[in-house]
Amino acid sequence: MSIVIEHMTKSFDGTSVLRGIDLTIESGELVALLGPSGSGKTTLLKIIAGLDWPDAGGLRVHGADWLHLAAQDRRIGFVFQHYALFPHMTVRDNIAFGLTVRPRAERPGKAVIAAKVNQLLEFLQIGHLGDRYPTQLSGGQRQRVALGRALAIEPTVLLLDEPFGALDAAVRRDLRAWLREVHDETGSTTIFVTHDQEEAFELADRVVVMGEGRIEQIGNADQIHDHPASPFVARFMGATIELPVMLNAGRTEAQGLDASRLQRRALPDGPGTLFLRPADVTPLADPSGRWQIVRRTSNGALLRLELTDGAQHFGIDLPRRAPEAQGLSPGARVNLRPEAGTIFPGPRTSQPTAATTEFPRKEKSL
Amino acid sequence: MSTLALSHAPGQSRRMPQLLIGLAFVLTAIFVVAPLAFIFWRAFAGGWAVYLANITDPLVLHAIWLTTLVAVIVVPVNVAFGIAAAWAIARFRFPGRKLLMVLIEIPFSISPIIAGICYLLLYGRQGLLGPWLAAHDLKIMFALPGILLVTMFVTAPFVAREVLPLMQAQGSEQEQAAVTLGARGWQVFSRVTLPNIRWALLYGAVLCTARAVGEFGGVSVVSGSIRGQTNTLPLQIELMFNDLNTTGAFAAASTLTVIALVVLVIKAVLESRR
Ligand SMILES: Nc1ncnc2c1ncn2[C@@H]1O[C@H](COP(=O)(O)OP(=O)(O)OP(=O)(O)O)[C@@H](O)[C@H]1O
Numbered sequence: 033m034s035i036v037i038e039h040m041t042k043s044f045d046g047t048s049v050l051r052g053i054d055l056t057i058e059s060g061e062l063v064a065l066l067g068p069s070g071s072g073k074t075t076l077l078k079i080i081a082g083l084d085w086p087d088a089g090g091l092r093v094h095g096a097d098w099l100h101l102a103a104q105d106r107r108i109g110f111v112f113q114h115y116a117l118f119p120h121m122t123v124r125d126n127i128a129f130g131l132t133v134r135p136r137a138e139r140p141g142k143a144v145i146a147a148k149v150n151q152l153l154e155f156l157q158i159g160h161l162g163d164r165y166p167t168q169l170s171g172g173q174r175q176r177v178a179l180g181r182a183l184a185i186e187p188t189v190l191l192l193d194e195p196f197g198a199l200d201a202a203v204r205r206d207l208r209a210w211l212r213e214v215h216d217e218t219g220s221t222t223i224f225v226t227h228d229q230e231e232a233f234e235l236a237d238r239v240v241v242m243g244e245g246r247i248e249q250i251g252n253a254d255q256i257h258d259h260p261a262s263p264f265v266a267r268f269m270g271a272t273i274e275l276p277v278m279l280n281a282g283r284t285e286a287q288g289l290d291a292s293r294l295q296r297r298a299l300p301d302g303p304g305t306l307f308l309r310p311a312d313v314t315p316l317a318d319p320s321g322r323w324q325i326v327r328r329t330s331n332g333a334l335l336r337l338e339l340t341d342g343a344q345h346f347g348i349d350l351p352r353r354a355p356e357a358q359g360l361s362p363g364a365r366v367n368l369r370p371e372a373g374t375i376f377p378g379p380r381t382s383q384p385t386a387a388t389t390e391f392p393r394k395e396k397s398l
Numbered sequence: 399m400s401t402l403a404l405s406h407a408p409g410q411s412r413r414m415p416q417l418l419i420g421l422a423f424v425l426t427a428i429f430v431v432a433p434l435a436f437i438f439w440r441a442f443a444g445g446w447a448v449y450l451a452n453i454t455d456p457l458v459l460h461a462i463w464l465t466t467l468v469a470v471i472v473v474p475v476n477v478a479f480g481i482a483a484a485w486a487i488a489r490f491r492f493p494g495r496k497l498l499m500v501l502i503e504i505p506f507s508i509s510p511i512i513a514g515i516c517y518l519l520l521y522g523r524q525g526l527l528g529p530w531l532a533a534h535d536l537k538i539m540f541a542l543p544g545i546l547l548v549t550m551f552v553t554a555p556f557v558a559r560e561v562l563p564l565m566q567a568q569g570s571e572q573e574q575a576a577v578t579l580g581a582r583g584w585q586v587f588s589r590v591t592l593p594n595i596r597w598a599l600l601y602g603a604v605l606c607t608a609r610a611v612g613e614f615g616g617v618s619v620v621s622g623s624i625r626g627q628t629n630t631l632p633l634q635i636e637l638m639f640n641d642l643n644t645t646g647a648f649a650a651a652s653t654l655t656v657i658a659l660v661v662l663v664i665k666a667v668l669e670s671r672r
């Protein structure tokens with residue numbers, strides 16, 4: 033079932049939450065919605081599920097207009113962040129719920145439902161928990177039950193809102209691989225929401241980065257990492273260093289900066305901002321260098337150097353045993369050589385994230 | 399308050415809490431247990447036979463019957479109203495929502511006797527709607543409908559107040575989950591919403607029953623205290639008391655007390671299950 037979202041907008045009490053979403057998801061695709069808190073991910077998911085309605089825009093699934101279809105008739109599987117299991121029902125009854133509420137004519141027989149539930153319990157690897165109540169389960173087990181309940185109605189579209197948000201890292205990794213299997217096995221079109229970049233990139237075919245009610249970029253890990261479409265995405269992907277630079281015939285220039293490893297960009301001459309991830313910068317020891325090392329900390333594998341040039345303060349990371357790392361101690365001066373980075377034209381904004389719109393939305397690459 | 403604060407001060411002995419606990423027990427004994435015990439003591443002062451005769455007096459029996467009837471009608475109506483109001487307030491944003499929340503509380507803050515007088519001024523013979531009601535041969539005041547109306551008014555908040563916080567705390571995710579699974583409105587309510595609030599609902603209904611059975615002030619205004627017709631149990635007790643039939647009054651009071659105690663036990667059981 034392909035999902036087509038067109039020009040969708042939504043506001044709550046005058047605050048825009050979705051500001052024109054256009055998104056097409058192919059049948060059988062597994063897509064992640066990634067974005068900071070409040071960017072409208074849940075709202076978008078709820079609109080697809082029919083639990084909320086947009087102010088304007090279209091939603092077509094497999095060619096059919098879904099905005100005029102009641103949530104009950106959409107046959108989607110929705111998994112809530114906090115599971116929303118029915119506490120007064122056993123695991124079995126929770127999973128069977130979607131089948132038992134069907135109109136009598138369409139409802140499978142008791143034996144059929146029981147068999148189906150058993151099959152799902154096995155598939156979810158919680159066969160021994162069928163007669164427990166949700167309060168008697170661990171978080172990971174509840175998550176499986178929630179997924180089982182959604183899968184019981186054989187949904188063609190599966191929507192998951194931060195499915196692993198409340199679980200610890202080990203369980204998350206487990207469930208992640210397992211969700212991929214479920215997706216492949218059921219052949220449903222799946223959208224899941226997450227805060228976690230690693231999760232999004234590892235699991236999804238495509239990642240949709242959302243920021244403040246807009247889609248900032250769509251792509252896979254490499255595309256989004258190497259070519260962020262906006263300063264917002266660059267920052268969200270961990271580029272915490274923003275250096276003011278001058279662009280000159282496609283070359284990046286700034287005092288103390290060795291830009292030899294950076295690609296030339298087809299950008300207009302003038303001021304620009306270079307976005308760098310702390311691990312993509314090599315310090316070059318130089319007694320008359322622009323930056324001074326203020327602090328040096330180590331976690332064993334990585335070294336973190338806090339640098340300042342008087343005006344700006346930031347940290348860079350490098351392997352502790354790297355040759356460049358030797359002899360770098362507080363007080364020493366360095367210049368910097370970015371190994372990779374993204375340039376957006378325009379001066380640096382003092383307030384990160386607040387003023388992303390000052391930049392053109394697309395970086396022009398060579 | 400200051401004495402309470404003192405009990406936490408370092409160096410203070412354990413005396414203060416013990417003193418307070420003792421005081422609480424003594425006061426409870428004086429103000430609650432003693433009068434209750436006194437009711438039963440006086441009710442049985444003339445012996446078991448006299449007690450039975452008093453209880454089975456036709457007027458008392460009629461009062462018991464009327465009180466039961468009022469409770470049987472009022473409690474279900476208020477349960478339905480309470481669920482509807484709590485549902486609307488917890489689940490929807492609509493103009494006048496805050497106002498509705500305040501309105502539900504009003505019966506708690508208004509003295510029941512004032513409610514009775516309001517109804518009298520509205521539906522009574524000299525009241526605003528009096529002539530119209532008389533013309534259509536409808537009798538509300540000094541009859542069962544008036545008693546029902548006032549009792550409903552006085553007990554209106556109980557169920558809504560118990561159910562609302564629970565519904566608000568629970569949020570609507572479970573209901574939304576049910577909807578995505580294909581449940582229709584009624585199925586969502588009966589299979590998800592209702593089971594979730596059932597204890598609070600029962601608790602509210604129990605409180606509502608206790609109050610409906612015991613209501614005096616408002617009912618006394620609108621019932622007209624017609625013996626054998628519009629006298630509920632509390633009114634009958636007062637009447638017997640004024641007639642200097644104290645043993646009879648206490649006997650009737652003992653039935654009311656038994657009802658109250660039963661309700662109290664149910665309430666305690668419900669509370670422990672929550
Ligand atoms: N029912 C509502 N009424 C008013 N505002 C709402 C409502 N639901 C969401 N919002 C607002 O819409 C914005 C987007 O909310 P949404 O839940 O979609 O964000 P999100 O991307 O899912 O965030 P998170 O990652 O924290 O879950 C938020 O600013 C939120 O306050």
Ligand SMILES: [Mg+2]
Pocket residue numbers: 073074075193
């Ligand atoms: Mg959310």
